[in-house]
Amino acid sequence: MLLSAPPTKTQRGEVTWLIGLCAVATAIRFVGLGSQSFWLDETFTWKITGGSVSHVFSGVRELESTPPLAYLLVWLSRQALGSSEFALRFFPALAGTLTVPAVWLGGRRLFGPRAGLIAAALTAVSPFMWWYSQEARAYSLAALMCAFVLAAFAYRMTGGGVLSLVAWGAASVGALATQYSAVAVVLATLGALVVFDRDRWKQIAVAALAPLIACLALFNLATTQAGHGMTDWIAGIPFGERAAQVLSQAWAGTSIGRFGVPLYICAGIGIALVGVLVVVGRKSADQPDRNLRRVGWTLLAAFAVLTAILLLDGDRLLARYYIVIWPLAVVAAAGVTATVRPRTGLVAVAIACGVMAGLVARIEATPDLQRLDWRPVAKALGASPLHGRLVVLQKYPYWQALSPYLPGLVPFGYQSGQYPVSVEVVTIRAGESESCWWCSARGADGMAPSTKSVGFFPFASTIGAGRFLITSYRSSNPFLVERERIPITGQVVAASLTTTLGSGAVLYQPWPGDPYITALLKQGK
Template sequence: MSAGLLGDSSVDDLDRSPARGDRRGARWQAAAVGVVVALGVALRVHSPSALWLDEAISVDISGLPLADVPEALRRDGAPPLYALLLWGWERVVGDSATEVRWLSSLFGLAALPAAAVAGARLAGRSGAVAALLLLATSPFAVYYSTEARMYSLVVLLVLCGLLALDGYLRRPGAARGVLVAVVTAALALTHYWSLFLLAVAGGGLLASAWRARSTARARAAAWMAAGGLLFLPWLPSFLYQFAHTGTPWASPIGWFAALQSTVVAWAGGGGRTTALVLAAVLLLLAGIGVTAVSASGSRVELDLRGRPPGRVLAVGVGGTLALALAVGRLTGAAFEARYTSVVLPLFLLLAAVGLARLPRAVRTPVLAVAVVAGVAGAVPDVYFEHKTQTAVVADALQAQALPGDVVVYCPDQLGPAVSRLLPGSLRQEVYPTGGSPERVDWADYAERNSGADPTAYGRAVSDRAGGSAVWLVFHTHYRTYEGQCEELAETLTGLRGDPLRLVEPDSRYFESAHLVGWAPLPTPGP
């Protein structure tokens, strides 16, 4: 049997002799773990917020006939696997906000036992419990388990890929190799940042195979490459997206800002004290996970050169982030903390290794602090901080707009989330194309917007509305629309008089908007 990727838990668990406490204490510990896991499950199965832009686009694309989904994704900029899974899910379960989010909840729940198994391989029973509880209470993991996007699927696939690769290296065989290939392909077809992780993992396998003269590691890299063959049918769409879509809605940020926002997002964000505490604890544990050699009593011995298996996890996290940020700087791609879902599970496993390597007297209090801080960050994100002001805007429109009124969205990014909540009796369109609001066409987005004329569009839409009211859902801080939505509003005011202001942007929402309306034009006399 070959050495695995994650090491041997019988060696790596530095607390191999369980405490001789009574059975009552053990039962209380098991009960506490059960309560925390149950809370993590409960946090993953419901969010009261309406769907925001990205979710609404996902749901709309998956609502198309299956033959139309690839072309819609091609112009959206996303890979296909999550959309295809959601396509089937919507037809079995439904397409309400709660129902479509349940698919992500399912992936988030499935990741919990996968994390426990990986933690056990890394650091025995202590590692299993730590990995399970850190993921169960992770504000980042909880949040994206309640969002109709692919990020909780990414977390699950990374854990499955880690276990599949470790299993192959322990006992090489064709069946395990095929599993490595399939998970590799699934990751690449779920989120493009997975390509950076796969490149780091494949390169690391080849480098270690060369150093150790390990044919098993070389063959594992070959199985990963074989998985890449399953990506080839999607390659033309990927190349089109690379040339025409990108991330026009944001600009690149610096390395330090990106790393800082990553750690803050993993800990719950928002500038809360609990987020700062959780970030500090996780970073400390991750550092111990990389460097700890032994622990006894109140003493931990460190080796700054790094120790396996923590060193492998650290290379995976650091190498992936460094490669992704470098490519982003070269190509002008934006950075979003949610993309780092591809390395979050590795980072939490690294923290779990660090926790398992602490002396027993310190381990439980530190884990308790991390769990409490995680829950304190996750609960507000799920239940009290809504993602979008969409429902407020839609309610105001339904109360005031009449059949035949025209609703315009500027920018078009406000259209998908609001339009799905409005009746079909309203005429809805997006600036500057006048097209349907259900989706955003990201192809050549910046170029299209730079050539738009808000004054001409305002006159045209006023003419089209005629004796019906015109409603404008807009915001002023979207990239590539600088000043255009304001100019459109000024044009409509010049044509129809002062508007009725129904909704103002609320900074408590991640996605907010103005809602203003202009009365119908007077009917010409005989």
């Protein structure tokens, strides 16, 4: 039994509202798109997309835990726009903007024009969707592809023909080629099609061949990536904290833990919101077509499948992986809201959109809620001195976030014979957060290093650089030692530094004009 199809004629007022919502989504995603520096995960995208197309595929295989489609699109934007933060985030921002009309299409088809606009409005100002639309990763594109899956599913369930199944198959392939977690949405919608459209099961079986072939094609890549252990760090975060983030970030965004409200209270609010929607939805699901009940079961199936996959595969449960079910969730919520009295629904949606837009505005205006900005550090350090320097990130191992801004940066000891003449110790200022969900400040203690000496280098000076302190140490007589006779190896100096400073990343940046170091680095590559 198919769902009842809503009126298909689009009114002028509805189009005007949709254009306005798309304009809002475009503005909040593209304004300030390059204002934040790359964070840890984005530096992998920066590295992967820095060569040829074949370099993209090899980089995804060796450095990533996701399929290659998003990186190919970022590679295209990098060829056209350069390697800036704006250039690498262009396609994610575009995908985030296009998700707005995509969820409108699915919501309108399933529940009517009002539900479509509600889904579009919530998506346009969602801090969760906005954050990942400004990140050079695959999450925003995955949400868009799953919104296309939902739209095609909605058309099929409301009387669509073979073309809707073709669209569903194509969108499913795109979703799987973007994010492995999208398999939950593909399986849930496929199951719903089989159950609720069983009379045309042969057509559905043929359409299901497309995502099946995609899964087989990606199997070898996924197996290779799983062997790298790139997501093993997730299990180190307390499970309760991660579960609470799933329930809170969906409505309040990724920085909710930094607003002064306890994380578990935010999660409780999320549970309460879901409970209200379920109660209202059950009352309205007594209608003959039972639209909400069927879409609700599809959403529940997607959530359950995704959670099972994340937990059974080494405990990889993390809020951002649930972005693939955002289209289903927001359309279901919009369908529930559309069943109440128009004035009540309008007030509820206005309050929700106002709260979410306010959260986005506050994050935009508050640097402490944003990604750590490494550009002031690179600017303060300047060019590397003769014979290079050490850069120590005190009690902070995620040095890759600095690599786009300091050319040639490598772990110290990677090459023998490195001969630094200075040490620059980078420390997060006291008062900064010790832990944030994206790991950009995890492990930093905000304590300044010693002002006496570090290893073989006496203290020189301390300066501020944004949210960081840079403490400089200079060799007192660096040129009396000949490199060929007494090389200062990475093992010797790194051991001395880690003894003095504690855990952290000890890095080396060569002097660009030093032919000896340049030859060593090329030989190492």
